[in-house]
Amino acid sequence: MSESGAAVRNTRQRSAVSALLAEVEGFHSAQDLHAMLRDRGERVGLTTVYRTLQGLADAGEIDVMRPPGGEHLYRRCSEGHHHHLVCRACGRTVEVAGPTVETWADRVAAQHGYTDVSHTLEIFGTCPTCTP
Amino acid sequence: MSESGAAVRNTRQRSAVSALLAEVEGFHSAQDLHAMLRDRGERVGLTTVYRTLQGLADAGEIDVMRPPGGEHLYRRCSEGHHHHLVCRACGRTVEVAGPTVETWADRVAAQHGYTDVSHTLEIFGTCPTCTP
DNA sequence: CCGCGTAACGAGAATGATTGTCAAAAGCGC
């Protein structure tokens, strides 16, 4: 019921999604990834892609971003906590670490008595290549 | 066509939305605000609420937040640039200023050659009242 | 004060990503 059993199974579809995320670069929407899998010949349902991505996100194995555009974007990222510097023209992404920010956020939250703190931070700009 | 004329008109509906935002506290969704206006007896269309909110957001008079939940939340905030510390249980919000973060973000972006930099930052936690 | 041109309004339909449903198929332990 809630313990002892194999709570997570190893399925072909799950592997396919993981493998794909390991290969592609940059952020992609769920529908994007679904289309790529289909092109590869993998038969995976859209519903399953969504479910798998949510699972991976919960497990902390991938990062989720919600750009102003509206769709969720997923990406396989390096292990530690970090943030993203995204070009708003071409989408090029740079991972940046900001220990100062982490500390500051925790401190500010603590000052107000908030616990169980998390935060989201995205930086948008125009990269050198896209600058006219 | 594009100049000299009154590009923006002063309508009853626009005033109503502004007035409502001036009174309420915390973040509210567009549909939320629309319902409140209706309760007040103001006859304003949902479409107009969306349009007005977008306009105010573009003008920088209100802040927009995109919580994991999925809907856009709007709030009348203090003038300067700042961020939000939000309780994920009761929604209580604290405005916080983070000069360090601003500087850091600009510097990091500049190091990578990115220009025209902006950023979004939200801090989530559980406020003292909601802590078990 | 009156009338006109144009921006804003509003009701409903359209859009489109995400989530729910439920019968069928496939893992994993035995």
Place this chain on the structure above:
DNA sequence: GCGCTTTTGACAATCATTCTCGTTACGCGG
């Protein structure tokens, strides 16, 4: 190999937001 349980997947449902387009009314010049 067998059976129970999880997972899958096609399709429908949901729901916030956007679009359309005829109607309304603001603001200004006359």
